[in-house]
Amino acid sequence: MASATATRDPEDTFCVLDRTGIDALVRVLRARGRTVVGPTARDGAIVLAELESADELPYGWGVELEGGHYRLVRRTDGAAFAHSAGPQSWKNFLLPQRVRQWTADRGPDGGLTVRAERHDPASYAFLGVRPCDLRAIAVQDRVLTGGRHKDDAYRARRTGAFLIAVECTEPGATCFCVSMGTGPSAGPGYDIAMTEVVDDAGHRFLARAGTAEGAEVLDGLPRRAADPATRTTAAEAVEAAAGRMGRTMPPTDLRALLAGTMDAERWNDVAARCLTCGNCTMACPTCFCTTTEDVTDLTGDHAERWSRWDSCYDLDFSQLHGGPVRESGRSRYRQWLTHKLGTWYDQFGSSGCVGCGRCIVWCPVGIDITEEAHALHQEALARGTAPREEPS
Structure with a gap:
């Protein structure tokens, strides 16, 4: 374009x-x-x-x-x-x-x-x-x-x-x-x-x-x-x-890796650190989620509808009539990572991550998407469920 x-x-x-x-x-x-x-x-x-x-x-x-x-x-x-x-x-x-x-x-x-x-x-x-x-x-x-x-x-x-x-x-x-x-x-x-x-x-x-x-x-x-x-x-x-990249992703099919990690223990580890602040989604150059908000003036004679950025870390992001679908920080971080590196392919035919590293830098507790991917890969290897490694 x-x-x-x-x-x-x-x-x-x-x-x-x-x-x-x-x-x-x-x-x-x-x-x-x-x-x-x-x-x-x-x-x-x-x-x-x-x-x-x-x-x-x-x-x-x-x-x-x-x-x-x-x-x-x-x-x-x-x-x-x-x-x-x-x-x-x-x-x-x-x-x-x-x-x-x-x-x-x-x-x-x-x-x-x-x-x-x-x-x-x-x-x-x-x-x-x-x-x-x-x-x-x-x-x-x-x-x-x-x-x-x-x-x-x-x-x-x-x-x-x-x-x-x-x-x-x-x-x-x-x-x-x-x-x-x-x-x-x-x-x-x-x-x-x-x-x-x-x-x-x-x-x-x-x-x-x-x-x-x-x-x-x-x-x-x-x-x-x-x-x-x-x-x-x-x-x-x-x-x-x-040859001087500061980080790497594991040499494997990330889409297949993330699809097989829904019950991985690593999600509990990252949940103990994640503040669910949404900084990673705000800094990410590909995150696109929005919501709408309606505002009126004091007289009620003028109203506006605005679109604004939203984040899958927001508790109300998955709100349904019975409450949010993803209540825990564990489920919300898992949703973000598995979508970014995995199910994005199913929707749009590519990864949602471009390797810029912004989510690492601007996370207030320093959670590292590459470290988490490597940890999930190592856990899958230990379980014998890891996908075939990609050629280097």
């Missing part, structure tokens, strides 16, 4: 941008009427926000990550994209936390006039989309624009969004995109993909177009032909990143 459907051969579109080229990229996109959103250092984190210029990119900032731990750290090389996923994802813009669906007003005759909310197409340009997040956008596209239950508000924001992916050359301690097949190189779906290179030859970005519009934008920037040394250095940096 890229902004232009015509895909070009990346080999024909490689070029090199320097910081002047990145500055021009932001200016050109804004001149085209796009809202440019990208990473910036703010409030002690790398957050996603509207950028007025490339000077707002987090040049010289990196991050220190672990379970339940996040800290900005200064870098000495001035890199702009040498940091891992922050607390937000592009979901915050494509699927905002609250969206009004309709309003109703009572007229003088006592009748009600209901007006559906108009969802005008947005014109976003996302700068700095990690490969894992590029896959996450594709996952949400499948969920929210496919099947019978489409989200028109999401489609209005997503259609025409211009995606500039930045390949990962420095994974964080909680990253495991290689295990999920989502990085560190950029897969399909981008308009422009870049790899940042900082070495003795200078600070530069190897760029390639993935669509006709991406090529058109690159053609309007100050750039130079891609030299062999830059192409080699960029490729080696991405390949090296693949």
Whole structure:
């Protein structure tokens, strides 16, 4: 669902941008009427926000990550994209936390006039989309624009969004995109993909177009032909990143593993630690659950219906007439993990996890999805019920 459907051969579109080229990229996109959103250092984190210029990119900032731990750290090389996923994802813009669906007003005759909310197409340009997040956008596209239950508000924001992916050359301690097949190189779906290179030859970005519009934008920037040394250095940096993932998933069929663990003892262990706060679902770039809430003014003459994010950790999430289906923290964590890694395949044909590690970092007690998957795998091995291991 890229902004232009015509895909070009990346080999024909490689070029090199320097910081002047990145500055021009932001200016050109804004001149085209796009809202440019990208990473910036703010409030002690790398957050996603509207950028007025490339000077707002987090040049010289990196991050220190672990379970339940996040800290900005200064870098000495001035890199702009040498940091891992922050607390937000592009979901915050494509699927905002609250969206009004309709309003109703009572007229003088006592009748009600209901007006559906108009969802005008947005014109976003996302700068700095990690490969894992590029896959996450594709996952949400499948969920929210496919099947019978489409989200028109999401489609209005997503259609025409211009995606500039930045390949990962420095994974964080909680990253495991290689295990999920989502990085560190950029897969399909981008308009422009870049790899940042900082070495003795200078600070530069190897760029390639993935669509006709991406090529058109690159053609309007100050750039130079891609030299062999830059192409080699960029490729080696991405390949090296693949070997430095901070986390892994067990080498097995996760879908089959999770299907056979409904009564595993490990769920009791994680239930003793889980606060059922829902932080993991809020930070996850693919979690999509919403609920509706109705509000009225004090007169009762005006009412609105809003859609807002919800979480399967909420006790009321599975509320039926007799009470919640999943009362215990054990059952709610099990629901989240088995859906994310297992039954998501049954619904949408892929995993719901892209290996970004946000759920690990932003869990206040440091529960680690990869640690839990490994523990479930070891328990299944001990029981003799583990599925066949996947080839490495």
